[in-house]
Amino acid sequence: EDQVTQSPEALRLQEGESSSLNCSYTVSGLRGLFWYRQDPGKGPEFLFTLYSAGEEKEKERLKATLTKKESFLHITAPKPEDSATYLCAVQTAHTGNQFYFGTGTSLTVIP
Amino acid sequence: GAVVSQHPSWVICKSGTSVKIECRSLDFQATTMFWYRQFPKQSLMLMATSNEGSKATYEQGVEKDKFLINHASLTLSTLTVTSAHPEDSSFYICSARPTSGGSYEQYFGPGTRLTVT
Numbered sequence: 001e002d003q004v005t006q007s008p009e010a011l012r013l014q015e016g017e018s019s020s021l022n023c024s025y026t027v028s029g030l031r032g033l034f035w036y037r038q039d040p041g042k043g044p045e046f047l048f049t050l051y052s053a054g055e056e057k058e059k060e061r062l063k064a065t066l067t068k069k070e071s072f073l074h075i076t077a078p079k080p081e082d083s084a085t086y087l088c089a090v091q092t093a094h095t096g097n098q099f100y101f102g103t104g105t106s107l108t109v110i111p
Numbered sequence: 112g113a114v115v116s117q118h119p120s121w122v123i124c125k126s127g128t129s130v131k132i133e134c135r136s137l138d139f140q141a142t143t144m145f146w147y148r149q150f151p152k153q154s155l156m157l158m159a160t161s162n163e164g165s166k167a168t169y170e171q172g173v174e175k176d177k178f179l180i181n182h183a184s185l186t187l188s189t190l191t192v193t194s195a196h197p198e199d200s201s202f203y204i205c206s207a208r209p210t211s212g213g214s215y216e217q218y219f220g221p222g223t224r225l226t227v228t
Contacts, residue, residue, distance in 0.1 A: 031215060043117075043222045046217075046218055097215070099145075
């Protein structure tokens with residue numbers, strides 16, 4: 001059975017304290033792994049797409065990496081405005097256009 | 112680019128009435144749109160996949176006669192919650208996948224908060 005698991009469930013960081021969020025998956029025929037940021041009461045905001053193991057993408061303080069079993073979202077020197085829930089989603093060959101979402105990591109960055 | 116809007120952003124209705132939610136892709140065409148439901152502190156649950164010009168595909172356990180979906184154009188999909196009940200109160204989010212470009216990203220709307228009294 002396909003599974004997407006995110007850890008930790010919640011993370012509190014001091015401003016400037018770098019860390020990583022994990023998204024592990026057990027799916028067959030991965031087409032893509034997607035990272036989104038969601039603020040309370042808002043829809044998810046697209047961050048990155050990763051298609052193959054070894055791929056990396058960067059945007060400001062965020063860097064996403066992908067292996068055959070998991071993806072990491074590295075946050076370097078976070079700021080309070082990085083506080084949000086970070087969601088990963090996978091799309092596989094047998095899910096067609098559909099995404100399968102993890103449960104998210106709630107990040108709080110303390111000034 | 113890749114902006115998706117939803118209207119209304121929130122709505123309160125009485126039990127037994129129907130509510131329509133619109134989802135528009137503003138700067139791209141989307142053959143396929145998706146409707147999700149999200150409960151507090153939970154992840155997104157896919158309700159249905161909406162394809163322009165054809166019938167929507169509903170996920171298991173989602174009543175198609177209760178949640179009517181119409182994807183009438185390449186930029187507009189609507190979700191109508193019929194005979195709403197308090198248990199239908201939730202945060203409804205749509206997403207759209209661009210028709211062109213060959214990528215698989217979905218771009219999400221800002222969501223609609225439905226409260227049924």
